[in-house]
Amino acid sequence: xxxxxxxxxxxxxxxxxxxxxxxxxxxxxxxxxxxxxxxxxxxxxxxxxxxxxxxxxxxxxxxxxxxxxxxxxxxxxxxxxxxxxxxxxxxxxxxxxxxxxxxxxxxxxxxxxxxxxxxxxxxxxxxxxxxxxxxxxxxxxxxxxxxxxxxxxxxxxxxxxxxxxxxxxxxxxxxxxxxxxxxxxxxxxxxxxxxxxxxxxxxxxxxxxxxxxxxxxxxxxxxxxxxxxxxxxxxxxxxxxxxxxxxxxxxxxxxxxxxxxxxxxxxxxxxxxxxxxxxxxxxxxxxxxxxxxxxxxxxxxxxxxxxxxxxxxxxxxxxxxxxxxxxxxxxxxxxxxxxxxxxxxxxxxxxxxxxxxxxxxxxxxxxxxxxxxxxxxxxxxxxxxxxxxxxxxxxxxxxxxxxxxxxxxxxxxxxxxxxxxxxxxxxxxxxxxxxxxxxxxxxxxxxxxxxxxxxxxxxxxxxxxxxxxxxxxxxxxxxxxxxxxxxxxxxxxxxxxxxxxxxxxxxxxxxxxxxxx
Numbered sequence: 001x002x003x004x005x006x007x008x009x010x011x012x013x014x015x016x017x018x019x020x021x022x023x024x025x026x027x028x029x030x031x032x033x034x035x036x037x038x039x040x041x042x043x044x045x046x047x048x049x050x051x052x053x054x055x056x057x058x059x060x061x062x063x064x065x066x067x068x069x070x071x072x073x074x075x076x077x078x079x080x081x082x083x084x085x086x087x088x089x090x091x092x093x094x095x096x097x098x099x100x101x102x103x104x105x106x107x108x109x110x111x112x113x114x115x116x117x118x119x120x121x122x123x124x125x126x127x128x129x130x131x132x133x134x135x136x137x138x139x140x141x142x143x144x145x146x147x148x149x150x151x152x153x154x155x156x157x158x159x160x161x162x163x164x165x166x167x168x169x170x171x172x173x174x175x176x177x178x179x180x181x182x183x184x185x186x187x188x189x190x191x192x193x194x195x196x197x198x199x200x201x202x203x204x205x206x207x208x209x210x211x212x213x214x215x216x217x218x219x220x221x222x223x224x225x226x227x228x229x230x231x232x233x234x235x236x237x238x239x240x241x242x243x244x245x246x247x248x249x250x251x252x253x254x255x256x257x258x259x260x261x262x263x264x265x266x267x268x269x270x271x272x273x274x275x276x277x278x279x280x281x282x283x284x285x286x287x288x289x290x291x292x293x294x295x296x297x298x299x300x301x302x303x304x305x306x307x308x309x310x311x312x313x314x315x316x317x318x319x320x321x322x323x324x325x326x327x328x329x330x331x332x333x334x335x336x337x338x339x340x341x342x343x344x345x346x347x348x349x350x351x352x353x354x355x356x357x358x359x360x361x362x363x364x365x366x367x368x369x370x371x372x373x374x375x376x377x378x379x380x381x382x383x384x385x386x387x388x389x390x391x392x393x394x395x396x397x398x399x400x401x402x403x404x405x406x407x408x409x410x411x412x413x414x415x416x417x418x419x420x421x422x423x424x425x426x427x428x429x430x431x432x433x434x435x436x437x438x439x440x441x442x443x444x445x446x447x448x449x450x451x452x453x454x455x456x457x458x459x460x461x462x463x464x465x466x467x468x469x470x471x472x473x474x475x476x477x478x479x480x481x482x483x484x485x486x487x488x489x490x491x492x493x494x495x496x497x498x499x500x501x502x503x504x505x506x507x508x509x510x511x512x513x514x515x516x517x
Contacts, residue, residue, distance in 0.1 A: 002115070002122040002125050003016065003123065003124045003125070004125060004127070005125065005126040006126070006154065006333075007126070007128070007132075007154055007155070007156035007157075007330060007331060008153075008155075008156075008316065008328075008331030008332050008333065009126070009154045010152065010153040010154075011124070011151060012150070012151050013150045013151060013152060014150075016116065016118075016124050016152065017116075017118035017121075019118040019119060020083065020084040020085045020150075021081075021082075021083050021084075022081070022083075022117070022118055023080070023081060023116070023118070024039075024079065024080040024081075024082055024096060024115070024116055024117075025076035025078075025079045025113075025114070025115050025117065026076060026078045026079070026113070026114050026141060027077050027112050027113050027114075027115075028077050028098050028109055028112040029077060029109065029110055030104065030109040030130070031108070032104075033100055033101075033102070033104045033108060034100070034101040035077065035078075035098050035100060036056065036057065036098070036099045036100075036101050036163055037077060037078035037096070037097070037098045038055060038056040038096075038097050038098075038099070039054075039055040039056075039067055039069075039094055039095065039096050039097075040053070040055075040093075040094070040097065040170050041053025041054070041055070041062065041091045041093075041094055042091070042092060042093040042094075042095060043090055043091065043092060044090075044092045046092075046170070047171035048170040048171050049090075049171070050090075053067070053091060054167070054172065055067050055080070056069070064086055064088065065083075065086070066082070066083045066088070067080060067081070067082055067083075067087070068080060068081040077112075080096070082094065084144070084150050092145065093143055093144065093145040093146065094143065094144040094145075095140060095142075095143050095155075096140075096141045096142050097138060097139065097141060098138065098139050098141060099137060099138040099139075099162050099163040099166060100137045100138070100162060101162075101163075104137065105133070105134070105135050106133035106134075106135075106136040106138070106139055106158055107130045107131070107133050107134050107135070107136075108130055109130040110129070111127065111128075111129050112127070113126060113127040114126050114142045116152065124152065126141070126154035128141075128156050132156065134158070135160070136160055136312075137159075137160065137161060137162045138158070138159040138161060138162060138163065138165070138166045139157065140155045140157045140166075140314050141154075141155060142155055142156075143155055143314070153314075155314035156314075157312060157314035159312050160312065310326070311326075315331075316328050316331040316332050316443070317394045317443050317445070319392065319394065320384070322391050322392070323386055323389045323390060324344070324385075325384070325385045325386065325392045325394065325445055326382055326384050326385075327377070327385065327411070328381075329348075329377060329378060329379055329380060329381055329383065330348075330380040330381070334413055334415045335378035336377045336378075336411055336412070336413060337355055337374045337375070337376055337411065337412055337413075337414050338377055338383075338410065339373065339374065339375075339409070339410055339411065341387075342385045342411065343375075343377070343383055343385060344384050344385065344386050345383075346377075346381055346382065346383045346384065347381050348379065348382060349381050350377060350378070350380075350381040350382075350383055351377070351378050351379045352375050352376070353375065353378070354375060354376070355375060355376045376414070385410060385411050385445065387410055387447060390449060391447065391449070391450060391451060392410060392446070393445070393448065393452070394443050394444075394445055395444050395445075395446055395470075396442075396443045397416065397439070397441060397442060397443070398441055399439075399440065399441055400472075400473070401438060401439040401473030401474075402437070402438055402470055402471070402472060402473055403421060403435045403436065403437045403438075403470060403471050403472075403475075404435065404436055404438065404444065404446055404469065404470040405435055405436070405468070405469060405470070406435075406436050408446050408447055408448060408513075409436060409444065409445070409446065409447070410445040410446070410447045411444075412438060412442065412444035412445065414442075415440060415441060416438050416444060417438070417439045417440045418436055418437065418438045419436070419437055420436055420437075421435050421436070421437045439473070446470060446511075448469055448513040448515070449513050449514065450514040451514070452469055452511050452512060452513045452514075453511070453512055454510070455509065455510050455512065456506070456508070456509055457471075457475050457503065457504040457508040457509060459503060461501070462499045462500065462501050462502070463499060463500050463510055464499060464516060465479075466516040467512050467514075467515065468500060468510060468511070468512050469511040469513050470510070470511040471509065471510040471511065472504065472509050474504055474505070474508055475502050475503065475504040475508040475510070476502070476504055477500055477502055478500070478501045479499075479500065479501075
């Protein structure tokens with residue numbers, strides 16, 4: 001029986017079906033509108049670094065045929081064959097999109113869906129309607145993404161601009177050239193309506209069905225400009241640097257968002273897995289700053305406002321710039337706890353409520369200085385959070401933990417467990433420090449003064465207690481004091497009398513900001 005997904009739902013492919021040879025069907029229609037349905041094969045940075053993995057009407061398959069465009073069949077507007085175990089190692093995400101060819105808006109579409117079929121049996125379906133969109137001309141429907149194993153996410157995120165703007169968002173380019181002569185295409189394998197799989201491990205395809213009549217070819221479609229993306233430069237060459245966007249901040253590495261490292265893993269430990277789904281490098285100042293399809297050049301009001309437009313993505317947490325974070329409450333289905341007064345704007349139906357820490361929480365907070373005045377944000381809308389232009393860093397936890405000073409916490413998912421931890425020490429009579437520990441699955445937004453630095457924990461790692469922001473929860477933390485009795489006989493001191501010493505196995509880390517609280 002097919003599982004019904006809502007927007008934001010995710011699941012491992014192995015939990016849906018043991019097969020890896022899959023059929024993906026998309027149904028989308030509106031009176032008088034024509035749609036281009038495509039698949040983008042993206043790298044670990046969610047960029048189209050190889051244009052051969054942009055699968056659309058002019059390029060119906062990837063080089064090794066792990067992704068194939070099959071055409072309309074079995075009631076689907078468009079369909080694909082995806083063989084996950086043949087997808088190259090440098091492709092980490094397959095994003096299925098639909099764009100309007102010509103004038104129109106996504107609010108005009110009727111009920112549609114994206115579904116996955118294995119062995120003739122439908123295993124998952126994500127349904128959507130035009131009421132979920134407004135003036136968008138494109139929509140990101142669903143993603144296969146690699147995080148340890150292949151997974152599927154129902155995205156359903158509207159996107160301003162057409163296919164060209166969507167391609168630029170993924171780092172591609174549009175090249176104008178003369179239309180090439182149409183090449184005959186081989187007949188795509190047919191699929192029957194979903195039927196029970198005869199074997200435990202479903203194989204690709206279903207009982208043969210009558211071959212559909214070929215659809216009439218629209219000559220205007222094949223006269224569209226060819227889409228190309230930047231290719232890997234030859235060894236020894238350096239590609240030219242693109243000029244920075246106006247007023248755009250330079251990209252800085254964000255701790256907890258290092259591509260190729262799992263949450264809690266230190267940078268510099270070697271490339272590997274992609275950044276976890278739901279995390280992405282900060283989009284400010286990069287290609288994702290032009291998702292609306294407005295030309296970069298030229299003057300006028302639109303050109304002046306373009307660098308500051310809202311960034312539409314399919315993520316729950318989206319950095320709009322270094323100091324502003326947006327959370328989509330409709331994705332994930334869980335409320336958010338945020339520092340009181342941190343909301344600067346919201347869209348949609350959002351409810352704000354007071355989050356009490358309880359009697360015990362107030363006692364601990366008053367005693368430790370780690371009390372937070374929180375508000376609970378719930379509903380179906382987007383909330384924009386910021387505080388005093390501090391730099392914001394989303395940290396996604398996946399069952400692991402992190403310790404953060406309450407002063408540096410802006411917001412976090414309500415699904416996370418949190419408590420106040422005491423740091424034992426010596427050398428300070430009656431002295432101890434406290435921090436907040438987060439555990440579970442969800443995201444915590446950490447704020448810093450300036451760009452922080454992430455350091456590995458070694459036996460000789462010390463940090464100023466007023467500058468340290470966070471550290472891995474597996475680290476052992478000890479108060480280290482340089483107070484000496486004889487020092488009282490001398491006037492003055494260095495001002496660095498109390499530090500935190502960190503110990504732990506390889507892989508543990510600390511985060512320090514260039515500022516003392």
